[in-house]
Every structure is written in structure tokens, then in C-alpha cells.
Amino acid sequence: MEKLGKEMVGPCCGLPLAILVLGGLLITKHTLRDWQRVYENINWYLARGRGHGQQQSVNDVLAFSYHDLPYQFKQCFLYFANFPEDFEIEAEKLYQFWLAEGIISQDERAEEETMMDVAERYLAELAQRCMVQVNVKETAGGFKNCRLHDLMRDLCISKAKDENFTKVIDSRHERRVTELYASSNTARRVSVYLETNGTNFPVACSEYNHIRSAFFYAIDCKGDFLQHMKSHLGSFKLLRVLDLQGFHYPDELPKAIGDLIHLRYLSLSYSQFKKLPSSLGKLIFLETLDLEADTTLEIPNVIWKLGRLNHLYLPSNFLTQDGAKLRLDGLSELETLVNFNTSLCDVKDLERLTNLRKLRAAIKDNLDDLPNIIKYISFTQNHLRRSSLSISCPQFCSDAELSLLRTLLGCHRLYKLSIRGHIAKLPEYYHFSSSIAKIAFKASALSEDPMATLEKLPKLSSLTLYDSTYIGEEMVCLTKGFPRLLYLKLWGLSNLETWRIGEGAMPKLTRLVIAHCGKLEMLPDGLKFITTLQKLNVRWMPDGFKNRLRAADGEGEDFYKVRHVPDIKLD
Known part of the structure; x- marks a missing residue:
């Protein structure tokens, strides 16, 4: 050998x-x-x-x-030809593309696996063969995103052309670059980069019946392309994937979207749509619906009819056309639910989502719905693996409110927690579930140093303290504290004067952000022991603080503490 x-x-x-x-x-x-x-x-x-x-x-x-490669892995690899050069693809969305086109068979699934798990195995195989570069989720496990090396992309494009796998139309330039990707008009996929004033529909009528996946990138497009697209959209009778990225000037998604009855995947990500048509309810085979648009979106109350939906990404801000809460009670197959807002959705609908694996929810203004959220997260009979919760409310101060907080912190499926509001006293560390990996507190007004509690959490990897979360003057991180912490942000701790770090604390920290801590005298001496630190970002701090860290024109008196950090930014 x-x-x-x-x-x-x-x-x-x-x-x-x-x-x-x-x-x-x-x-x-x-x-x-x-x-x-x-x-x-x-x-x-x-x-x-x-x-x-x-x-x-x-x-x-x-x-x-x-x-x-086995045949099915070849199909997965060739799919990368649909994306622009140097494009980082979210692994979760890549899996959904593969599944929407039927590239991955149900026969591959083991008893406890979802089809997304199978797709992740496929990507792992490509990564192991070094054909795809992946970024791993440092705390959650699995893959975050992926991309192709330039040489691998050249190979991918070449093979995609040989197999007539996809066709790319780059109308940003004077000529079409179809010769790089497809040799005929029978390719089943098309990827279109729209010109600056894009109005003309760049796909020939003869190709409509062949296309299964269509990707439209309108990042630099200022024309109202969708108005011109209306008369063509219904002709894509066999379309399974429609990805509309970066549309900044549309008003309403065309009603003809409802004619695409074979659609499995629909995404409006990074776009600014204002309204969706009620014909959306006709897409009964839809498996993934990504509505994470960049504006407040008006949604018809028809999503509950999409009984085969597996993955739903709601916008951060939306309203329903009928003014009622968005119904989700018909989505018994749903596995992923992102941006579930209890003020816009009925928390009781969660009881029917027994197949849910991933939940990202938000509670605003009051805590009335929190007991039901806790009940769902804690229910042992559902399939929930990981949940993320953002709470914005005036306070956790009364005995009842603090008891509710302790119950929430003990939920073993709670992975990420963000709380904005006054907390009278942080619960003791033993009230926190060992599964909590990410915490963000804002305006908590804690009088006792929170580090004494938080540093004992065994899996905490990310911690953010915003806007006077701690109003004390001294903060201490003890030896052996924060054993898994990778990211720490201290932002707006206006009373903080002294910060001490013991040798051996935060042994895995890779990124530190300090901003708007105007009274902080200097960086802690203990930073010199954190050899893993890769990035230090100091923003909106007094000039005297920053001058102590400067290396140019003679070393600042504190530079020795961070000399080992390769990336230091003083803004």
C-alpha cells in the first residue's frame, strides 16, 4: 500500500x-x-x-x-453547479434541494433517521472524499455550510456540461455563458443571474417543460423582473424547486405560483416581497417553504393546508391578510419551524406538530404563552431535538416569574436562549440544563456578577451580555470556568471597571468582542493564557483603552496580553 x-x-x-x-x-x-x-x-x-x-x-x-462516486453521490456533487462562484451554501438548504428533486431515496433511511439525516450523511461522504469543503457547527454538530474549491468547481462545471445537468444564464454580461454548463436546451435545471435592469425573461419557451429546478439571483437587479415573469411562471409545469434570491423591488409574488402544483421547494430568502397570494395554498406537495424575506410580509392564512410541509421558515416580521393568528395546525409532518412568534401564531397549534425536530420561537411583551412553550419543549412523547427561544418582556422579578424562568432553564431540549428584560436574580447554575449552549442577556440589570453562575455551565459555547445586563463594577472569571466557551461578547456594560480572568479559564475561547464599556480600565491580564484566541474586536471604547493595545509606533502597555492573537481590530 x-x-x-x-x-x-x-x-x-x-x-x-x-x-x-x-x-x-x-x-x-x-x-x-x-x-x-x-x-x-x-x-x-x-x-x-x-x-x-x-x-x-x-x-x-x-x-x-x-x-x-456511486451514482446518487454524483448527482449531489453536480448540484453545486447551480450556485455562483465562491458561494457558501447553507447545508440545511442544500439537503432540501436534494430531497425536493428526489435525488435521495427513502430506502436509505434508518429507523430513527429523518431524510435530512440521510442527506447529511451524503454531504459527509463528499467531504470525506475532499470533494466539498464544509464548515462544522462547533457546538450543535453537523454541517453549517459548504462550498467548492475553485479546481473542484471547474470539475463540477465540466461534468455538469457532459451530463447536461444544468444550464447557467448570466445576463449580467453581454453574452450567455451557457456553453460552460449545458450543450442543449434540455437541461432540467437553470440558474439565472439577472442583469442590473433585468426585465426580459432569459429562459426560452422551448425549455419550460424540461426544467425541474430554477434558481434566480437578483442581488444587483434593480428592474421589476417579476412583473415580466408573471406570464411565464405558470408554464413551468414540472418545476420542483424555485429559489428567488435578492429581489429588492417586488410587491407581490405572482398568483401564478399556485399553478406550479409539483413544487416541493419555494424560497424567497434575502428578498423584499410585501405580499403573498392566497394561491399559495394550492401547493399541496410543497415540502420546504422559506419566507425569510427582509421586509414585513403579508401572508394569506392558508399555510395550514400544506399538509406535506416538512420545513417552514417564517419571516421575522409578518402579518396575516385576515388579521387572525397564522394557523399551523394542519402541518403534522413539519420537522423544522423557524420564527414561530406567539403574538402572531397560536401556541396551541404546537400540540399538533408532533413530528417537529427543530423549533425557533419568540415571545414578546408578556409571559402568558411561556408555560405552553415550556410544556411543548418538555413533552417527552414528541420528536423535538433542539429548541431556541427568544423572550422580550419587561421583567422576571416576582416569585412566580422567577419560578417560571427556573423551569424554562431546566428544559433539556433548550439549546439557545435569549432574554431581553430585567431579571431580579439569576438562578443558580444547577437550575440550568446541561444542553444549553448559547445564551444572550439584554438589559437584565443584574447586581451580582453573572459569571460566577454561567462559568459552571458545561456546554456553554456562546455568551452575549448586552446593555447593562450587569450593573456591577467588577467581573471575575475563575480558573477552569467556561470550559467550552468559544465566543464572548460584552456590549454596553457601562459600570464595569475591572475584569479579571484566572489562568485556565475559557481554555477554548476563539473570539472576544468588547464594546461600549466606557469605564473598563484595561483588558484582563489572564487573556495572555488563552492561546486559542483568534479574533479580538474592540469597538467604541475610550482612546486610552485602545492605545494600551496598539502595537504600531511602540507597543502599548497592554499589548503583551494579546500579542498571540492573529486578528485584532480596534474600531
């Missing part, structure tokens, strides 16, 4: 990516015969490309990694 490995690594020409890809391929081969087969095939590929120089040899190694 060692001899074969040395022979095979030669054609990689020292290129790290090619070596990684080869290693990723060989890690799936466990016998000498498997390695010999790879070696023999590489030689065959290289023989075909001989005489074209080093770059051709590297491309051949990368191409072999593609040809070694």
Missing part, C-alpha cells in the same frame, strides 16, 4: 487539494486489491491525458474522484 501510495501521489504534482482528494478516495478502500484497482485506473486516466502538462494530470486525479 505504501508503494502504491507513493506511485499515485506523483501525478498530484504537489497540489494539496489533489493529494487530499486522493487521500479521501483511498480512505474508502480497505484492501490491497482495492488500492491496486485505484492505481490501475489512475494510470489509465493519466495515459489519456498525457502530454497536456501538470494541470492536466491534476485534473485527471480530481476527475477520477468523481468517477469513483
Whole structure:
């Protein structure tokens, strides 16, 4: 194996990516015969490309990694050709694209798995083979986003063209770049980058019946493209995926959207739609509905009719056309629910969402709905894996309110908690569930140092203290405190004068933000022991504080504390 490995690594020409890809391929081969087969095939590929120089040899190694993929993995890899260069794709959305097109089979699912779990396994396989670069969620596990290396993207585009997999139309320039992606008009996917004043519909009528997925990127488009699109939209009879990104000038999503009865995925992310048509309720096969638009969106009260919906992303701000709360009681298959706001949705509908795996909810103005939220999060008979809760209310001060807070903190499925409002006293650390990984407090007005409690939480990875959350003058982080903390933000602690960090505290901290702490005299000396710190951002602090940290024109007297930090910003 060692001899074969040395022979095979030669054609990689020292290129790290090619070596990684080869290693990723060989890690799936466990016998000498498997390695010999790879070696023999590489030689065959290289023989075909001989005489074209080093770059051709590297491309051949990368191409072999593609040809070694099982068929369904090839489809998953080619799907990356739909996205712009240097585009970071959210892993969760990529899974939903694959599922909407039926690339991943139900037969692949194990007993306790969801189809999203299967899709994550597929991405893990591509990552292990070094064909896709992934960012891992440091605390939650799984993948956050992914992208292709430039050379891998070239391979992806080349194979997508060979397979007639997708067609890209870049109308931002004078010519179409279809020759890079498709050789005919029968590609089942189209990805369109709209021109600045985009009004013309760039897809030929002859292609409508072939298209299964359509991606429209309108980031720089200032024309009202959707007005021109209305007359064409209903013609995409077989469309399964429709992704409308970055539309900044639309009013209402065309009513013809309701004619796309085969649609499985619909996204309006990063767009500014103001109104949705009631025809949305006709999309009975829809599996993913992403309404995270950038404006207040008017939604018809028809979403409850979409009985096959698995993933629903509501806008941060919306209202219903009938003025009533948004009904969700018909969504028994729902697995993901984001931006569930108890002032806009009926909390009692949660009882019927027994298949929910992920919940991100918000409570505003009062705590009347909090007991029902706690009941749902704590209910052992549902499938909920992780929940995130944002609470904005005047206070947690009375005995009843503090008792409710302690009950909430003990929910073992609570992963992320944000509270805005006065907290009379922070509960003791043993009231906190060990599953809590992210906490943000704002305007809590705590008189006792919260670090004494929070530093004992075993899985806390992110902590943000905003706007006089702590009104004391001294803050202390003891040795061995915050064992898993990665991110810390102190913002607007206007009374804080002294901060001390013991040696051995926060051993994994990678990013620190300090802002608007006008009385803080200096950074704690203990920062010099946190060797993992990669980024320090100091914003809107007194000039004297920042001057103590400057390295240019002679070192500031505190620079030795952060000399090891590679990225320091003083704004």
C-alpha cells in the first residue's frame, strides 16, 4: 500500500487539494486489491491525458474522484453547479434541494433517521472524499455550510456540461455563458443571474417543460423582473424547486405560483416581497417553504393546508391578510419551524406538530404563552431535538416569574436562549440544563456578577451580555470556568471597571468582542493564557483603552496580553 501510495501521489504534482482528494478516495478502500484497482485506473486516466502538462494530470486525479462516486453521490456533487462562484451554501438548504428533486431515496433511511439525516450523511461522504469543503457547527454538530474549491468547481462545471445537468444564464454580461454548463436546451435545471435592469425573461419557451429546478439571483437587479415573469411562471409545469434570491423591488409574488402544483421547494430568502397570494395554498406537495424575506410580509392564512410541509421558515416580521393568528395546525409532518412568534401564531397549534425536530420561537411583551412553550419543549412523547427561544418582556422579578424562568432553564431540549428584560436574580447554575449552549442577556440589570453562575455551565459555547445586563463594577472569571466557551461578547456594560480572568479559564475561547464599556480600565491580564484566541474586536471604547493595545509606533502597555492573537481590530 505504501508503494502504491507513493506511485499515485506523483501525478498530484504537489497540489494539496489533489493529494487530499486522493487521500479521501483511498480512505474508502480497505484492501490491497482495492488500492491496486485505484492505481490501475489512475494510470489509465493519466495515459489519456498525457502530454497536456501538470494541470492536466491534476485534473485527471480530481476527475477520477468523481468517477469513483456511486451514482446518487454524483448527482449531489453536480448540484453545486447551480450556485455562483465562491458561494457558501447553507447545508440545511442544500439537503432540501436534494430531497425536493428526489435525488435521495427513502430506502436509505434508518429507523430513527429523518431524510435530512440521510442527506447529511451524503454531504459527509463528499467531504470525506475532499470533494466539498464544509464548515462544522462547533457546538450543535453537523454541517453549517459548504462550498467548492475553485479546481473542484471547474470539475463540477465540466461534468455538469457532459451530463447536461444544468444550464447557467448570466445576463449580467453581454453574452450567455451557457456553453460552460449545458450543450442543449434540455437541461432540467437553470440558474439565472439577472442583469442590473433585468426585465426580459432569459429562459426560452422551448425549455419550460424540461426544467425541474430554477434558481434566480437578483442581488444587483434593480428592474421589476417579476412583473415580466408573471406570464411565464405558470408554464413551468414540472418545476420542483424555485429559489428567488435578492429581489429588492417586488410587491407581490405572482398568483401564478399556485399553478406550479409539483413544487416541493419555494424560497424567497434575502428578498423584499410585501405580499403573498392566497394561491399559495394550492401547493399541496410543497415540502420546504422559506419566507425569510427582509421586509414585513403579508401572508394569506392558508399555510395550514400544506399538509406535506416538512420545513417552514417564517419571516421575522409578518402579518396575516385576515388579521387572525397564522394557523399551523394542519402541518403534522413539519420537522423544522423557524420564527414561530406567539403574538402572531397560536401556541396551541404546537400540540399538533408532533413530528417537529427543530423549533425557533419568540415571545414578546408578556409571559402568558411561556408555560405552553415550556410544556411543548418538555413533552417527552414528541420528536423535538433542539429548541431556541427568544423572550422580550419587561421583567422576571416576582416569585412566580422567577419560578417560571427556573423551569424554562431546566428544559433539556433548550439549546439557545435569549432574554431581553430585567431579571431580579439569576438562578443558580444547577437550575440550568446541561444542553444549553448559547445564551444572550439584554438589559437584565443584574447586581451580582453573572459569571460566577454561567462559568459552571458545561456546554456553554456562546455568551452575549448586552446593555447593562450587569450593573456591577467588577467581573471575575475563575480558573477552569467556561470550559467550552468559544465566543464572548460584552456590549454596553457601562459600570464595569475591572475584569479579571484566572489562568485556565475559557481554555477554548476563539473570539472576544468588547464594546461600549466606557469605564473598563484595561483588558484582563489572564487573556495572555488563552492561546486559542483568534479574533479580538474592540469597538467604541475610550482612546486610552485602545492605545494600551496598539502595537504600531511602540507597543502599548497592554499589548503583551494579546500579542498571540492573529486578528485584532480596534474600531
